[in-house]
Amino acid sequence: MAASIIQLLPDHVANQIAAGEVVQRPASVVKELLENAVDAKASDVKLIVKEAGKTLVQVIDNGLGMNTTDARLCFERHATSKIRQAEDLFDLSTKGFRGEALASIAAIAHVEMKTKQNQEELGVHIVIEGSKLVTQEVAVLPQGTSFAVKNLFFNIPARRNFLKSETVEFRHVMDEFQRVAMAHPSISFTLIHNGSEMYNLPSSNYRQRIVNIFGGKTNEKLVPVAEDTEMIQISGFVGKPEFAKKSRGEQFFFVNDRFIKSAYLHHAIMNAYEGLLKEGNQPSYFLYLKVPPHTIDINIHPTKTEIKFDDEQSLYAILRSAIKHSLGQFNVAPVLDFER
Ligand code: ADP
Numbered sequence: 001m002a003a004s005i006i007q008l009l010p011d012h013v014a015n016q017i018a019a020g021e022v023v024q025r026p027a028s029v030v031k032e033l034l035e036n037a038v039d040a041k042a043s044d045v046k047l048i049v050k051e052a053g054k055t056l057v058q059v060i061d062n063g064l065g066m067n068t069t070d071a072r073l074c075f076e077r078h079a080t081s082k083i084r085q086a087e088d089l090f091d092l093s094t095k096g097f098r099g100e101a102l103a104s105i106a107a108i109a110h111v112e113m114k115t116k117q118n119q120e121e122l123g124v125h126i127v128i129e130g131s132k133l134v135t136q137e138v139a140v141l142p143q144g145t146s147f148a149v150k151n152l153f154f155n156i157p158a159r160r161n162f163l164k165s166e167t168v169e170f171r172h173v174m175d176e177f178q179r180v181a182m183a184h185p186s187i188s189f190t191l192i193h194n195g196s197e198m199y200n201l202p203s204s205n206y207r208q209r210i211v212n213i214f215g216g217k218t219n220e221k222l223v224p225v226a227e228d229t230e231m232i233q234i235s236g237f238v239g240k241p242e243f244a245k246k247s248r249g250e251q252f253f254f255v256n257d258r259f260i261k262s263a264y265l266h267h268a269i270m271n272a273y274e275g276l277l278k279e280g281n282q283p284s285y286f287l288y289l290k291v292p293p294h295t296i297d298i299n300i301h302p303t304k305t306e307i308k309f310d311d312e313q314s315l316y317a318i319l320r321s322a323i324k325h326s327l328g329q330f331n332v333a334p335v336l337d338f339e340r
């Protein structure tokens with residue numbers, strides 16, 4: 001019999017492979033860290049970025065923090081406080097659930113974490129580089145957690161070289177920041193890039209958050225959408241048709257507070273605008289859908305931006321009719337005069 005040749009990969013190698021799925025660019029780190037801060041019930045979140053995140057992505061939150069044991073465990077693969085059993089996957093209320101992000105990030109960067117729980121006097125300060133623990137110390141810290149991720153892909157030159165210009169990478173960082181901030185208007189968010197403050201968003205509501213991100217002129221363009229059925233609750237805004245543009249800019253779906261992409265639901269919207277847009281024009285929309293968690297599957301895509309709905313066709317019809325109704329109410333189509 002020939003010698004057996006199969007070996008289990010060491011953890012740090014497995015983590016580096018998994019990182020390829022989760023972490024494509026600095027913006028992926030931004031997304032994962034911001035979502036963790038939201039899951040930790042923070043009311044204030046700061047994002048600090050240098051060179052579009054290539055040299056630093058730091059997220060500071062005032063959330064629940066971690067105890068010393070969890071502070072170490074969070075860097076292990078499949079280590080999560082968010083699910084316990086497979087069934088939980090179909091009833092998710094948190095952004096995270098795979099317990100993969102931090103292990104992946106720590107495998108391909110220099111990570112410095114500081115965390116303290118409210119009831120504790122002292123916190124813990126941990127440095128990990130390429131999955132290896134460098135230091136772990138007790139420290140005097142404010143409540144909450146700070147993750148600083150430096151020198152992304154330091155040990156994978158091919159990935160590092162593959163990164164785009166600072167402008168392009170920062171655009172991706174902004175996209176992720178805006179998506180999380182739009183989904184959670186009650187949380188205050190700050191974004192600082194290369195030392196200058198790009199956003200300082202106070203706690204507010206959906207409409208105000210959208211205006212704070214996209215500028216004061218956005219307010220007059222928004223038409224509210226509202227629908228409430230057993231299957232789905234819809235709120236948010238669609239843009240008045242006269243403000244539609246050639247480029248697909250501000251088009252956002254959130255499902256249960258998570259930004260998602262859906263060509264199918266986009267089609268429902270375009271359908272609702274039928275006859276109201278000039279050829280080739282794209283309306284803006286900011287739509288917040290709430291569905292019972294067990295009617296969707298989020299676990300079909302590594303970055304969770306695509307999800308599967310149980311009954312997509314009904315959602316399509318409800319969404320289309322809600323938007324038609326809103327656009328009609330705001331008198332954007334010529335009205336028939338029944339009096340004469
Ligand atoms: P997931 O979010 O899928 O659980 P992560 O790797 O992102 O996986 O995080 C692992 C665990 O670390 C989380 O389940 C959570 O318990 C803890 N954690 C991560 N970030 C924070 C944070 N900012 N505040 C408190 N706990 C955190």
Ligand code: MG
Pocket residue numbers: 032035036095096097101
């Ligand atoms: Mg997470």
